[in-house]
Amino acid sequence: MSLQVFNTLSGKKETFAPLNEGEARIYVCGVTVYDSSHIGHARSLLTFDVAYRYLMFLGYRVDFVRNFTDVDDKIIQRARDERSTAEQIAGRYIEEFHGDSRALGLLPPTHEPKATEHIAEIVALIRRLEEKGAAYRVDGDVYFSVASFPGYGKLSRKNIDELEAGARVEVDERKKAPMDFALWKSSKPGEPAWDSPWGKGRPGWHIECSAMSTKYLGQPFDIHGGGRDLIFPHHENEIAQSEAAYDLPLARVWMHNGFLNINHEKMSKSLGNILSVRDILARHEPAALRHYMLSSHYRSPMDFSEQGLDEAEKAIERIIETIARFDEAAPEKATVPADPALLDDFRKEMDDDFNTPRALALIFDEVRALNRLMDEGRAAELAPRVAALKQSAATVGLLQEAPAAFLARKKERWLKAKKNISRKEIEEWIERRNQARVKKDWREADRIRAELFAKGIVLEDSSGGTIWKVR
């Protein structure tokens, strides 16, 4: 069995067969940098981060491109509001994005192109469309003529005539047809502008992706990804531009992640329910967020809740504690070849359109089995299984730090937030309790434990001594 991927274009799962043997080329629409990234972005980013990692796990050499839209109306508007420049706004949010990206544990793309750095390619592409009669000029603007491209609507399964009939948006009278869209926009004074055959202006939104994907990946390439909402009009337009220009398919597989809502509502500025990646990661472990996202299938709609994140945090700690337990019990067995049976099972699940919920279920089955065997004192023989568990988890991007480091960091974070108690104090309490325990003064011992519990600390007594955890 090999990797099956759901292709929006065909509406079916298809066997993934890259154009070049052993090489996967993937382009994902990144963000428009005019504001902080929110958890909806995080879902999309994590979806394709997992795809990226899994393709590498399968042995592909992966060329992964994710762009920045760093010139557009919203950026210009924001710059105006802040009496700043579009360049500064974009620069600020690109930097912030990189911070979020690191915090989320995203693998860096092989290329991260910016629209503003590819104006020459964009202009050349528009020229080509003009030459082929697919584009027309109106004053300093250039539009794509949808009527010139017979395949228009094939991705979103839309019928142009119906679209026109249902259009409720005011139509620019200068366009030949309502669905025609801008390839190049002439600039007003004070707006970012580049020289072009049509005068000073800037690229339209869709054309940058056509230009950049083709530059870095060729045409066609293997997978084009993004959020569901990009299917129309963005990806439909990309297809129209690229295919009209080169008479070749743009991408063979189109992957789209489902939307994320909050309390059954779409995130939006007007509802004021936008949760930023920063805010979430200030309160939750990145691994918890990732686990939460991966616990539902990437194409399903998902409803975000803090409760779900809390539950995910407990779940992820179960995996981490189990591995930490093994690492402690058999540290000398840390590096051995992974047990192929578990990896095969993992591959089977992931091969089915990146079925991360099932892959996670497998991981938890294994966690339980390993704990049972460790309870029986058989840690030493478990090294290959733990290695497989680690590799599986790592392939979906979990377990990016050593379990012991994760647990230590979590404690540090908790201590920092909790100003009224220090590590030293906790250790003193535990020492006093241990003295009481030696004297079999259970009342005093339990009193201390209860007091620490009230502060959010759980004690665990074992043959090796007493340890404390945050709960």
Place this chain on the structure above:
RNA sequence: GGCGGCGUACCCAAGUGGUUAAGGGAGAGGUCUGCAAAACCUCGAUGCAGCGGUUCGAAUCCGCUCGCCGCCUCCA
């Protein structure tokens, strides 16, 4: 108006024609423990929004009904 999605246990969520309907969280009982905690074991849907139908067999296919939502306009 057009197109599409969703409704599975207390909560989250896989499964889309065929053994006992995954997994996580919460809960109950048990093992271990001075007692706990952790870990482990056991138990939780005779049923998958409702009603009909197709089939030897359906959560899975078809029809209708109810409820929720998305896209068609910037949007991950």
